[in-house]
Amino acid sequence: xxxxxxxxxxxxxxxxxxxxxxxxxxxxxAGKVSNVDQYIQGVFAREEEFATGIxxxxxxxxxxxxxxxxxxxxxxxxxxxIEWGSLDDKPVDYIIMLAAPNSSDNVHLKMLSTLAxxxxxxxxxxxxxxxxxxxxxxxxxxxxxx
Amino acid sequence: xxxxxxxxxxxxxxxxxxxxxxxxxxxxxxxxxxKVETQGAQGLENEITKEDLERCDAAxxxxxxxxxxxxxxxxxxxxxVAVQEAVKDAEGIVQELLEALEG
Numbered sequence: 001x002x003x004x005x006x007x008x009x010x011x012x013x014x015x016x017x018x019x020x021x022x023x024x025x026x027x028x029x030a031g032k033v034s035n036v037d038q039y040i041q042g043v044f045a046r047e048e049e050f051a052t053g054i055x056x057x058x059x060x061x062x063x064x065x066x067x068x069x070x071x072x073x074x075x076x077x078x079x080x081x082i083e084w085g086s087l088d089d090k091p092v093d094y095i096i097m098l099a100a101p102n103s104s105d106n107v108h109l110k111m112l113s114t115l116a117x118x119x120x121x122x123x124x125x126x127x128x129x130x131x132x133x134x135x136x137x138x139x140x141x142x143x144x145x146x
Numbered sequence: 147x148x149x150x151x152x153x154x155x156x157x158x159x160x161x162x163x164x165x166x167x168x169x170x171x172x173x174x175x176x177x178x179x180x181k182v183e184t185q186g187a188q189g190l191e192n193e194i195t196k197e198d199l200e201r202c203d204a205a206x207x208x209x210x211x212x213x214x215x216x217x218x219x220x221x222x223x224x225x226x227v228a229v230q231e232a233v234k235d236a237e238g239i240v241q242e243l244l245e246a247l248e249g
Binding site for chain 2: 046049050052054055060062063064087088098100106109110112113114116117119120121
């Protein structure tokens with residue numbers, strides 16, 4: 001499920017809004033969503049309910065919507081940390097954006113929820129944050145059986 | 147002790163499962179038995195049964211939405227928190243619950 005088009009190691013953004021726009025656009029360009037405006041709007045709406053910074057520099061903005069063609073996630077390292085509104089009040093420099101279709105495709109939803117679960121595992125999380133190549137990330141995911 | 151938990155969030159693809167992972171870890175770390183039911187986009191998983199409810203000592207509900215079948219917990223000492231709280235500090239929640247039960 002890891003899509004190399006959605007892995008970036010040095011994205012430059014000035015703030016949270018630009019980050020969501022740019023990473024949302026990646027989802028569109030990788031063919032994961034059919035309507036980029038609708039998707040991004042959904043991500044912002046979710047973000048308004050409660051910011052998705054989960055601590056340790058990671059944010060998991062997400063949206064479940066009809067415009068999502070297939071479940072997907074990004075792994076985007078930022079060049080500069082930005083303010084997000086995190087549970088630990090620290091800035092964010094790693095964006096894992098999730099896209100989920102409105103179908104009952106449980107196999108792929110399961111992969112997203114497994115990723116979310118794994119982020120709570122200290123070894124997995126630090127391995128992911130420190131990875132500097134797609135190969136390293138793939139190995140990490142294989143170890144976790146994703 | 148036996149603690150049952152339910153986690154749920156509005157979208158149901160991420161926080162539900164992060165909170166579940168943390169609560170499970172925290173209760174086990176405190177040396178107690180745990181079962182966590184998730185109510186996410188994949189539906190209800192690892193459901194807390196009648197037998198669980200009869201046997202459990204307390205419940206933790208970590209949710210931002212109205213959970214399904216909340217009336218199940220009417221006769222169980224229940225601590226309700228926001229789902230983010232369980233993502234942020236599940237250990238703190240479990241500790242508070244255990245102190246309340248023992249106190």
